[in-house]
Amino acid sequence: xxxxxxxxxxxxxxxxxxxxxxxxxxxxxxxxxxxxxxxxxxxxxxxxxxxxxxxxxxxxxxxxxxxxxxxxxxxxxxxxxxxxxxxxxxxxxxxxxxxxxxxxxxxxxxxxxxxxxxxxxxxxxxxxxxxxxxxxxxxxxxxxxxxxxxxxxxxxxxxxxxxxxxxxxxxxxxxxxxxxxxxxxxxxxxxxxxxxxxxxxxxxxxxxxxxxxxxxxxxxxxxxxxxxxxxxxxxxxxxxxxxxxx
Amino acid sequence: xxxxxxxxxxxxxxxxxxxxxxxxxxxxxxxxxxxxxxxxxxxxxxxxxxxxxxxxxxxxxxxxxxxxxxxxxxxxxxxxxxxxxxxxxxxxxxxxxxxxxxxxxxxxxxxxxxxxxxxxxxxxxxxxxxxxxxxxxxxxxxxxxxxxxxxxxxxxxxxxxxxxxxxxxxxxxxxxxxxxxxxxxxxxxxxxxxxxxxxxxxxxxxxxxxxxxxxxxxxxxxxxxxxxxxxxxxxxxxxxxxxxxx
DNA sequence: TAAATAGTGTCTATTAGACAATATGTA
DNA sequence: TACATATTGTCTAATAGACACTATTTA
Numbered sequence: 059x060x061x062x063x064x065x066x067x068x069x070x071x072x073x074x075x076x077x078x079x080x081x082x083x084x085x086x087x088x089x090x091x092x093x094x095x096x097x098x099x100x101x102x103x104x105x106x107x108x109x110x111x112x113x114x115x116x117x118x119x120x121x122x123x124x125x126x127x128x129x130x131x132x133x134x135x136x137x138x139x140x141x142x143x144x145x146x147x148x149x150x151x152x153x154x155x156x157x158x159x160x161x162x163x164x165x166x167x168x169x170x171x172x173x174x175x176x177x178x179x180x181x182x183x184x185x186x187x188x189x190x191x192x193x194x195x196x197x198x199x200x201x202x203x204x205x206x207x208x209x210x211x212x213x214x215x216x217x218x219x220x221x222x223x224x225x226x227x228x229x230x231x232x233x234x235x236x237x238x239x240x241x242x243x244x245x246x247x248x249x250x251x252x253x254x255x256x257x258x259x260x261x262x263x264x265x266x267x268x269x270x271x272x273x274x275x276x277x278x279x280x281x282x283x284x285x286x287x288x289x290x291x292x293x294x295x296x297x298x299x300x301x302x303x304x
Numbered sequence: 305x306x307x308x309x310x311x312x313x314x315x316x317x318x319x320x321x322x323x324x325x326x327x328x329x330x331x332x333x334x335x336x337x338x339x340x341x342x343x344x345x346x347x348x349x350x351x352x353x354x355x356x357x358x359x360x361x362x363x364x365x366x367x368x369x370x371x372x373x374x375x376x377x378x379x380x381x382x383x384x385x386x387x388x389x390x391x392x393x394x395x396x397x398x399x400x401x402x403x404x405x406x407x408x409x410x411x412x413x414x415x416x417x418x419x420x421x422x423x424x425x426x427x428x429x430x431x432x433x434x435x436x437x438x439x440x441x442x443x444x445x446x447x448x449x450x451x452x453x454x455x456x457x458x459x460x461x462x463x464x465x466x467x468x469x470x471x472x473x474x475x476x477x478x479x480x481x482x483x484x485x486x487x488x489x490x491x492x493x494x495x496x497x498x499x500x501x502x503x504x505x506x507x508x509x510x511x512x513x514x515x516x517x518x519x520x521x522x523x524x525x526x527x528x529x530x531x532x533x534x535x536x537x538x539x540x541x542x543x544x545x546x547x548x549x550x
Numbered sequence: 551t552a553a554a555t556a557g558t559g560t561c562t563a564t565t566a567g568a569c570a571a572t573a574t575g576t577a
Numbered sequence: 578t579a580c581a582t583a584t585t586g587t588c589t590a591a592t593a594g595a596c597a598c599t600a601t602t603t604a
Contacts, residue, residue: 067313067315067357069313069315069392069403110392110403111313111394111401115394116394117393117394118392118393118394119390119391119392119393119403141389141390143387143389143390144365144387144389144390144405145365146315146356146364146365146405147363147364147365148357148361148362148363148364155357157315157356157365157403157405159390159392159403159405222468222547235583236583236584237582237583237584251567252566252567252568252569253583253584253585254566254567254568254569254584254585254586255565255566255567257584257585258564258565258566259565259566262565275574275575277575277576278582279576279581279582280575280576280577280580280581280582281574281575281576281580281581281582281583282573282574282575282576282581282582282583282584283574283575283582283583284582284583284584285583285584298565299546299547299549299564299565299593300545300546300547300564300565300566300591300592301468301545301546301566302566302567303545303566303567481556482556482557483555483556483557498593498594498595498596499556499557499558500557500558500559500593500594500595500596501592501593501594503557503558504591504592504593505592505593508592521602523602523603524555525554525555525603526553526554526555526602526603526604527553527554527555527556527601527602527603528554528555528556528557528600528601528602528603529555529556529601529602530555530556530557531556531557544592545566545591545592546564546565546591546592546593547593548593548594549593549594551604552603552604553602553603553604554601554602554603554604555600555601555602555603556599556600556601556602557598557599557600557601558597558598558599558600559596559597559598559599560595560596560597560598561594561595561596561597562593562594562595563592563593563594564591564592564593564594565590565591565592566589566590566591567588567589567590567591568587568588568589569586569587569588570585570586570587570588571584571585571586571587572583572584572585572586573582573583573584573585574581574582574583574584575580575581575582575583576579576580576581576582577578577579577580577581
């Protein structure tokens with residue numbers, strides 16, 4: 059193969075930044091959208107993304123991801139980030155043949171949205187592609203490019219990995235309680251989770267040195283206060299031998 | 305964003321085609337290598353790959369993958385194929401900044417190698433990066449680009465997915481036996497697998513309509529013949545609730 | 551019949567789910 | 578004290594691992 063005839067080709071990265079909104083009833087998973095500043099689709103709400111090694115050089119894709127996370131498009135420190143896949147074809151970008159390598163990221167707690175940013179329910183973004191969580195009415199929210207599809211693929215990965223790992227707990231940050239753990243896991247999986255099942259899992263994580271019980275309590279309104287558990291390895295995912303059932 | 309200054313950029317795909325060599329003692333997983341016909345690294349043994357939408361136009365990445373599998377570089381019909389990830393940086397290809405989206409594929413039975421092709425033990429290709437399976441002496445086999453690393457990443461995916469799915473059975477093709485199933489799974493996982501555990505899993509797959517028991521027997525030398533089980537959904541992967549232990 | 555290999559049955563350990571029972575707060 | 582919520586305990590079901598036992602073939 060001789061040196062190529064380099065035809066127009068864009069390689070971009072896009073990131074699906076997820077947070078857990080505990081305040082809504084019931085809680086829900088939300089996605090960070092950014093209002094585009096340039097063409098195409100200027101001023102439309104879309105996933106934050108950028109061109110890899112385009113106008114701005116990047117030593118690697120991972121470096122480009124860090125650049126994106128540090129930019130004003132995101133500007134948040136994720137506790138977790140993972141590459142999900144790459145989609146590429148001639149039609150997804152009106153400019154030219156393009157590929158996107160897309161990631162999902164988790165930010166802890168009630169990280170607020172900034173300038174030209176908003177959080178939207180994940181269920182709404184995948185409404186065309188997937189059924190909503192039980193008890194929720196999903197309102198389709200169309201995005202440019204194939205960004206709805208990317209959200210759906212990320213949602214699939216999030217659910218399947220949450221069946222047999224501690225991934226949902228990352229939404230809670232450095233401290234968590236049994237009730238919060240069961241709630242966020244149920245929210246991610248879209249089905250009830252027994253607190254006794256959750257407790258067994260948390261105990262396994264304490265045993266393995268991922269979590270540590272504390273004497274702190276968290277009191278919300280009436281009732282017995284929740285015992286606070288501290289994460290010893292923030293951002294690290296623990297894998298269980300067994301799945302929650304489907 | 306205005307129309308880009310398109311700098312030299314290659315997007316390639318590479319595929320790690322795996323087969324199970326039952327004949328060796330013990331059995332082993334092997335990777336298809338192709339002797340390169342063009343620069344860079346002309347005549348070196350490497351993973352089969354091609355440039356996406358380069359000299360030859362491709363409607364999509366998936367179409368490029370089909371083109372690669374149909375080309376003389378591979379020329380085999382896989383029973384399974386899955387995208388694993390994308391690696392990209394300025395240094396992995398001597399020509400220019402490049403990214404590769406890499407796949408793993410499974411071919412059933414003793415598919416033979418063709419012109420400028422050979423199969424090499426997966427353990428040897430990941431020897432630098434990962435320990436060999438127990439009972440095997442791995443001999444490092446260096447490949448150009450970052451192809452050894454890609455093999456290691458595929459090996460990780462293969463093992464982790466094989467813990468809780470029927471993936472290893474795909475190496476066996478349309479028909480299989482309990483003994484073969486336990487053997488190939490043990491080979492993939494690099495640890496013994498009880499036939500009673502395997503039987504429970506095969507029964508679950510019969511129950512779910514993935515497998516069907518037959519009256520055929522398979523006799524090899526001495527001893528009781530093996531009962532032949534037929535795959536009703538070839539290429540489809542069944543997921544179990546529990547993992548094999550590590 | 552002896553040897554070799556395949557397949558089955560039994561016991562233990564782990565863990566998810568359901569749900570009852572107990573503990574600890576507030577009003 | 579009444580109530581709300583959190584936490585713990587008990588029982589069942591499913592399934593992996595270990596390994597003994599039975600079945601079916603060849604020589």
